[in-house]
Amino acid sequence: MLFALGGEPGSRLAAELAVPISGDTILRRVKAVPAEHETSYRFVGIDDFALRKGHTYGTILVDLQRGRGIDLFDGRDGAPVAAWLKTHPGIEVITRDLWAAYANACTVGAPQATQVADRFHLVGNIRELVERLFEQHGSALDTALESPPTADAESRLETASTPVISSEQVPTTPPSVTTAGNPNTLPELATVAPPVRSHGQQRRQDRFDDVRRLRREGQSIRQIARALRISSKTVLRYARSTQCPDWNLGAPRATRLDRF
Known part of the structure; x- marks a missing residue:
């Protein structure tokens, strides 16, 4: 643990453990440890990291079988990765993100290896697709999630919708007189319901x-x-624009989900 932290951080941890030691001593001990012989790698992970997001990036290689870092490179153009992979022909599987430079580097440096998209980006892509699908069919989901009315609610709804006509409300117009001949009778206008907007709209x-x-x-x-x-x-x-563009207020378009 002290070696992993380095000089001054390791010294502070040693003081907490009641083992006082200076940071320079820790660094000397780290340099005195013989370097481990490089082993063969079968499963390697490649990803980028940001020293300053949008400006400065680096690349890290990870030994997935042992769970430890292998090497760090400046930038993320993929050239150092391709050169490193060429010197390690025993790699079988490479997990990486969807960065095109890494895909090209793996193809050139390790054509025998199987390239696998990492779990982080797979889950992220699935989440985006599901969210987009829910936005397109938001109104249908709202209808499907509505709780069905109970028997009492249905009976109350039918009672409220049935008009009750009393004897005082019976029209006294003679049977021979129709509303078609009455100039004071206005035709009932049909009301058009406004289009239902989806969540995305x-x-x-x-x-x-x-x-x-x-x-x-x-x-x-x-x-x-x-x-x-x-x-x-x-x-x-x-x-x-004077109104919100890209609206589809007409009939819903057919999708691959209609048959389900």
């Missing part, structure tokens, strides 16, 4: 309203994009 409408409101308050396109965490192109398109 409602969220898009709310975002559209927020963009228009912030734009009226004088904020710039870049400020709105940062505040709402959307692209500047989307903010510009919403700002120029």
